[in-house]
Amino acid sequence: MQLKNEVMLITYADSMGNNLKDLHKVLNQYYAKAVGGVHILPFFPSSADRGFAPMCYDRVDPNFGTFADVEAIGKDYYLMFDFMVNHISAHSAYFQDFLQKKDQSAYKDFFIRYSDFWENGEPTQEQVDLIYKRKPRAPYIEAEFVDGSKEKVWCTFCEEQIDLDVRKDATKQFIKQTLVDMCHHGAAVIRLDAFAYAIKKPDTSCFFVEPDIWELLYDIEKTVKAEGAEILPEIHEHYTIPMKIADKGFWIYDFALPVLTLHALYNHTGVYLKQWMERCPMHQFTTLDTHDGIGIVDVKDLLPDEEVDKVKEQMYQQGANVKKIYSSEAYNNLDIYQVNTTYYSALGNQDDAYLLARAIQFFAPGIPQVYYVGMLAGSNDVDLMERTKNGRDINRHYYSLEEVAEQQQRPVVQKLKELMELRNTHPAFSLEGTISIQAEGDHLQIVRTYQSHKIVLDANLSTYQFEIHE
Numbered sequence: 001m002q003l004k005n006e007v008m009l010i011t012y013a014d015s016m017g018n019n020l021k022d023l024h025k026v027l028n029q030y031y032a033k034a035v036g037g038v039h040i041l042p043f044f045p046s047s048a049d050r051g052f053a054p055m056c057y058d059r060v061d062p063n064f065g066t067f068a069d070v071e072a073i074g075k076d077y078y079l080m081f082d083f084m085v086n087h088i089s090a091h092s093a094y095f096q097d098f099l100q101k102k103d104q105s106a107y108k109d110f111f112i113r114y115s116d117f118w119e120n121g122e123p124t125q126e127q128v129d130l131i132y133k134r135k136p137r138a139p140y141i142e143a144e145f146v147d148g149s150k151e152k153v154w155c156t157f158c159e160e161q162i163d164l165d166v167r168k169d170a171t172k173q174f175i176k177q178t179l180v181d182m183c184h185h186g187a188a189v190i191r192l193d194a195f196a197y198a199i200k201k202p203d204t205s206c207f208f209v210e211p212d213i214w215e216l217l218y219d220i221e222k223t224v225k226a227e228g229a230e231i232l233p234e235i236h237e238h239y240t241i242p243m244k245i246a247d248k249g250f251w252i253y254d255f256a257l258p259v260l261t262l263h264a265l266y267n268h269t270g271v272y273l274k275q276w277m278e279r280c281p282m283h284q285f286t287t288l289d290t291h292d293g294i295g296i297v298d299v300k301d302l303l304p305d306e307e308v309d310k311v312k313e314q315m316y317q318q319g320a321n322v323k324k325i326y327s328s329e330a331y332n333n334l335d336i337y338q339v340n341t342t343y344y345s346a347l348g349n350q351d352d353a354y355l356l357a358r359a360i361q362f363f364a365p366g367i368p369q370v371y372y373v374g375m376l377a378g379s380n381d382v383d384l385m386e387r388t389k390n391g392r393d394i395n396r397h398y399y400s401l402e403e404v405a406e407q408q409q410r411p412v413v414q415k416l417k418e419l420m421e422l423r424n425t426h427p428a429f430s431l432e433g434t435i436s437i438q439a440e441g442d443h444l445q446i447v448r449t450y451q452s453h454k455i456v457l458d459a460n461l462s463t464y465q466f467e468i469h470e
Helices: 020-030 067-076 093-104 125-130 169-184 212-225 240-247 257-267 271-277 305-318 351-363 382-388 391-395 401-407 411-425
Strands: 008-011 037-040 078-083 087-089 140-144 150-154 161-163 187-192 230-233 252-254 284-286 367-371 434-440 443-450 453-460 466-469
Touching (some): 037 067, 087 093, 150 161, 257 271, 257 305, 382 391
Parallel strands (some): 284 367
Antiparallel strands (some): 140 150, 443 453, 453 466
């Protein structure tokens, strides 16, 4: 099924029920009109990071089901799959073969060996300092080969996620084949995870390196377009980078909207929200929540620095069970620029504030994505996070089928579903239409129009009451 301008659910394969069949059942039973598409977070065999350290792409993790289950969902809803363009699992057959056979391995070109990459086999301190990295030292693991030798191999994220050398022909062929196979299994959109890290060059930041990054993007687009699908590069950084990508006609994420909306609701003013909505593209996917934390880096210069600091503090003060320690090293937080919380809890578990946030998202330019915890207005799961000591798990509750059924009784869940259905069906939300925004005092008005169709959101950012009318 092709991409449609309808709300996309983001979910793991086993987060509403135990597997893909359960997920399909939940969608058809409760959300057939509210959800048009589904981003099924990585469902391949994986060794870490809840699917984001894929061991292969040619089968589905048997705990979740099979490709037949994925394709069945794809007959009813358009699908988004993840491709980890930057890395593959350390437990993949590719990396294990490399450790076994070293220079005789068919996959030796898949990986970035420091001995080949850096002059003299090591970066200088100046070169290390230049790299945009997640760790205080140069990004590598010490690979131990079966013959007893050791080598440094590029590793940006956790030790289970070994970076791929996207410049090599063998890797290019692997990427192309994987993308084609994904399309054949029903992907309407392929999300390019950690895309900006994929190109490495000495004496650069190794993050969104131009012009090489464009060559990679166009190569991937060419492969996917031939199969009738779209690509969505995933980049958490200064808003100018995704805007640059949008200017070249690609889909992007709006990762600035979550914090701008919180700022508007905490501080009862839509002035910054208005400025952003008037400049961001229509050709984008909007989020309030995802499987990660709420990104702070994405709003730099869209809010003054002091307002960014303020809204972070307000999350901790006004949020329900939102604590600084949950976004720290104590809970294995990879990214100091993210706050770990559900969006509902960031708004103090207040139904009215939460529904207004969703109404703002649905009126914003782009196609809305709603994370499964957000779709069920879920509050912070501190118990799960304490069991795993992973801060992001605060926003990754596992709902049984019984829990999903219970949540449907809550008025906030019912009203959100109605808003989703409205967003999917009203013609004024066309991506070919226009948007106008007024923000005076605590009053926010957003008007969407397309041809003779019009729909208006009138909201009070102090009381959180709002009306939608034509």
